[in-house]
Amino acid sequence: MLLVPLLEKVMKCPVKKSHATAIAIILPISIAGAITYVINGFFDVGAVISVSGGCVVGGIVGALLLKKLPSQIVGLVFSLAMLAVAVKLVFFGG
């Protein structure tokens, strides 16, 4: 959630490209994170396989949607999502 504004405002990357590029940047981080969780034993095979299956389908839909939607709508939805997460973290303890 921090990468998109960083790419947009600091690197002057266009809105939609910032979202797509953020995924590429998060990928190595989530691999590193996933390894630490698996090493610590937090691994539920059934859940991982079924959620991953759904996620792959959703990922294709989301990627196509990002291409289709106008960048102002993408920016608006994303800023509202950021505010929602902020409210949740501050007032409802994550």
Added chain:
Amino acid sequence: MDLIQILIFVGIGVVGGIIGGMGMGGGTLLIPLLTAFTSLDQHYAQAVNLLAFIPMSVVALIVHIKNKMIEGKHILIVAIPATVVSVLASLLSKIVDGKSLGVYFGIFLGALGIYQLVTCIISMVKAKKRASNEKNN
């Protein structure tokens, strides 16, 4: 695991995948959905989120690369420090109290969100003005 449980997992995966594929942070929704609607606790949900993100993002990235939506020059400059910092932060997170950290991050994210919202609305107003000017001309 019965069929209904599998369907719930798959459904939550689809929702998280759509948001994740758009680069809007699918995990922010995926993790609370998993803890609310399945028997997984926070740690297992976070692990599922990170693991499911890997195949999802590979597929989403293939679509984005085909659509020429990836800005290659930014990836390495940001990815390397971001990965290093996140590994360091994960080591630190064992020492730091998670709850107050969440609140600070929330305040920071809120400020950033307001800034993002304002710049977005300004660009929308500008685009509308431009469109109406073009109409008048």
